[in-house]
Amino acid sequence: MKTLKLRIRDKHIDQLNRLSGSVNFVWNYVNDLSYKHLKRTGKFFSAYDLAVYTKGSGEYLNLHSQTLQAINETHAKSRKQFKKAKLNWRTNNPKAKRKSLGWIPFKKSAIKHLATRQSGKKGLKSTLQLSLAEGRKLIIDLWDSYNLSLYQINTLQIVQDSRNRWYACITVKEFPKQICGIDSVGIDLGLKESAITSNGAKLQIKQTQKWAKKLAIAQRAKNKKRVKAIHAKVKNTRQDLIHKFTTNLIKQNALIVVGDVKSRSFTNKKTKLAKSTYDAGWYELKRQLEYKCENAGCCFEIVNESYTTQNCSCCKQIDSNSPKGRAGLGIREWTCAGCGSRHDRDINAAKNILAVGLDRLVVGIPSL
Numbered sequence: 001m002k003t004l005k006l007r008i009r010d011k012h013i014d015q016l017n018r019l020s021g022s023v024n025f026v027w028n029y030v031n032d033l034s035y036k037h038l039k040r041t042g043k044f045f046s047a048y049d050l051a052v053y054t055k056g057s058g059e060y061l062n063l064h065s066q067t068l069q070a071i072n073e074t075h076a077k078s079r080k081q082f083k084k085a086k087l088n089w090r091t092n093n094p095k096a097k098r099k100s101l102g103w104i105p106f107k108k109s110a111i112k113h114l115a116t117r118q119s120g121k122k123g124l125k126s127t128l129q130l131s132l133a134e135g136r137k138l139i140i141d142l143w144d145s146y147n148l149s150l151y152q153i154n155t156l157q158i159v160q161d162s163r164n165r166w167y168a169c170i171t172v173k174e175f176p177k178q179i180c181g182i183d184s185v186g187i188d189l190g191l192k193e194s195a196i197t198s199n200g201a202k203l204q205i206k207q208t209q210k211w212a213k214k215l216a217i218a219q220r221a222k223n224k225k226r227v228k229a230i231h232a233k234v235k236n237t238r239q240d241l242i243h244k245f246t247t248n249l250i251k252q253n254a255l256i257v258v259g260d261v262k263s264r265s266f267t268n269k270k271t272k273l274a275k276s277t278y279d280a281g282w283y284e285l286k287r288q289l290e291y292k293c294e295n296a297g298c299c300f301e302i303v304n305e306s307y308t309t310q311n312c313s314c315c316k317q318i319d320s321n322s323p324k325g326r327a328g329l330g331i332r333e334w335t336c337a338g339c340g341s342r343h344d345r346d347i348n349a350a351k352n353i354l355a356v357g358l359d360r361l362v363v364g365i366p367s368l
Contacts, residue, residue: 001154001171002295006126006142008158008166015138016158016166017092020102022061024090026054026071034079035086047076058133066131070105070155102160106130111156114139116149128168130156142168162228184255186354188308188346191266191273194280195245198350203245207234208279238281246288250296257357258286259305259349301357308352309345312336 008016033053034045050072058065079087090100110131119125126144129137140158151172160166186198195203211230218226249256263282267274286302293300310322317338332345 001173002151002291004146004148004151004168004170004172006144006146006148006168006170008168009141009143010165012140013164013166016102016104016160019062019104019132019138020160021092022063023067023071023102023104024092024100025061026057026063026068027075027090030054030072030075031087031089034075038085044079045076047073050076062133062136064106064110064131064133066107066110067105070107074105101162102158102166104158106156106158108154111153113148113153116144116147119143128156140168161232163225163232183253184257184354184358185249185253186350186352186357187249187256187258188305188350188353189259189261189280189282189285190346191276191280193346194242194282195285196346196350197249198347198354200347201245201248203241203285205238205241205279205281207237208275238279239284242281242285242288246285246292249289250292250298253298255299255301255357256289256293257301257303257354258289259308259353260302261305303353303356305349305353305356308349308356311348311352312338312341312343313348313351313355314341315339 030045030050030053034050037043037045047069051069054068054072055065057063058068075087079085088098088100090103091098092100092102112129112131114127114129116124116126124144124147126142126148128140128142130140132138148170151170154171154173156171157169158166159169183199187195188197189195192204193202194205211234215227215230218230261282263277266277290300292298307318310318312318312322315336315338317336322336333343335342
């Protein structure tokens with residue numbers, strides 16, 4: 001299963017704002033109903049129980065019956081997940097102290113892909129038909145960077161961001177067929193480069209540092225709209241860079257091995273590396289590699305990276321010249337005293353990580 005996030009054209013904003021208001025009304029109703037039932041009986045309502053009380057309301061709220069079911073299911077699941085008797089109220093009133101971002105869920109039976117067409121030299125636009133109450137339809141156009149005609153649509157959630165832009169988050173069952181290469185690659189995660197592979201490919205993000213001055217100016221001027229725009233730019237650019245990097249790795253390799261470095265090891269006050277660590281996007285990189293490898297039929301491994309920086313990838317020995325610990329972060333290149341090989345610090349670590357992954361696959365993981 002894969003989720004595609006596509007931008008909806010701004011001409012639909014008014015329609016989506018009205019529908020999200022109806023969704024919030026249903027959410028608040030079942031939230032209040034569940035809480036009163038819990039106080040009276042000591043038992044929680046299930047999604048099936050809530051469906052009895054919301055049945056037929058879609059006719060007045062212009063919502064499809066499947067949308068009402070999705071709201072009930074999400075409410076019951078969230079209440080159980082967060083272990084709360086009552087969840088937060090939802091409102092799209094711009095004057096409210098705590099405004100909820102818009103959300104409209106649709107199930108498979110209420111979604112129909114109408115067309116995907118060319119827009120300009122490289123861009124694509126797709127049109128979806130969404131079912132509402134009493135046979136009414138909502139036709140939405142969206143910017144399509146994935147080509148929806150290649151996928152089988154499962155569910156759809158229309159969501160709003162802080163800049164009042166709407167996106168279609170579409171879960172799909174099928175991933176476009178790709179032929180994995182016969183190569184394997186190891187990846188060392190770092191801060192100077194967010195990721196560097198054993199064959200020398202690098203991913204450098206550093207978007208927070210790039211936009212820091214402009215963000216500071218906007219914050220001092222109390223320009224909230226500009227601040228939101230800069231944060232969105234940083235986030236979207238980081239996502240785009242990681243997507244391009246991971247997709248290229250999937251196309252070229254049959255085995256991808258990553259070290260198990262943890263962000264929390266670098267985010268304490270002593271290291272002063274928290275901002276750089278968050279900007280590196282290690283978790284997102286591993287998340288994308290995991291689901292893309294699963295869909296493309298590639299092998300993905302996360303291995304213990306202990307001593308991979310210190311070991312020589314040629315002779316497998318640790319000598320006095322190799323970088324050790326945080327004190328050795330300034331050493332970017334070194335020569336092995338044992339075999340005389342010249343190493344780039346990160347590429348050497350990536351090669352050792354790949355070797356650990358290959359050994360693990362050969363030996364196998366013993367059953368417990």
